[in-house]
Amino acid sequence: MSRVSNLLVATLALGLPAAAIAQQNDIQVTPVEVTDGIYMLMAAGGNIGLSVGDDGAFIIDDQFEPLHDKIVAAVRDAGGGDVRFVLNTHWHGDHTGGNRLMGEAGAMIVAHENVRRRMDPGTFTDVVGNTGQAPPIALPVVTFNDEVSFWWNGEQIHATHVANAHTDGDTIVWFRDANVVHMGDNFFNGMLPFIDVDSGGGIDGMIAASELVLADANEMTKIIPGHGQLSGAAQLREFHGMLVTIRDRIQTHVDNGDSLEEIIAAEPIAEFADMATGWMPVERFLGLVHRSLTE
């Protein structure tokens, strides 16, 4: 696991404010060129998608507020000017934490309607437990409930909602012409994923999200995961297969009337143990899958 991923894990696990980690000088925003005019920016939160071109910079997710200046600099370095659009794949703070400063700088923030509902002041609780912290300027100003397309930088950027997957407000974003897709946190490349059951997420929805992307993907498709390295269809197929295997095994235990304790004791996903992280150990993941199949 990379140093960046470890920092993310430490931040989430310890509940450290994002500021505490982002002030550390060793957090850099690393641009990965995906294809002509499209980049993935990696730092301490969810991977950022970036389109640059004649129309201006369009970004998918914006990580943490203290990284704002570094993200803006990386956008400029990639040939983008001011950020014109921010599309949030979901409401978690490591994907929307930069919204306030992006909004103040004039970017149009767009997301599924449940992202705005969950971030609305008074209801906002991020994954590290901060509540009521999202000011109005950080909220999406354009919301949609099914799908929306941006005709931008010579591309159709096609955003599709996937229901009850990582959360209840997830969006998958296709660059249709470039054959690139950003899956938000419906794809953790090489890791057991987080399923935010408290935010309406569920394993069946995550499996469906993978299937939706695989139906349109080919061997040339570049896939930006919410966390982990840039990927392709082969890795997503592997991830999807793992989720199906895990769901089926836990469902069998549930059908047998086994308790979560009995399921954990049976070690039903031992062959995937090396995909566990400090933040998502096997026991926690099994608990989330169990809840998503029984609640």
Ligand SMILES: [Zn+2]
């Ligand atoms: Zn997330």
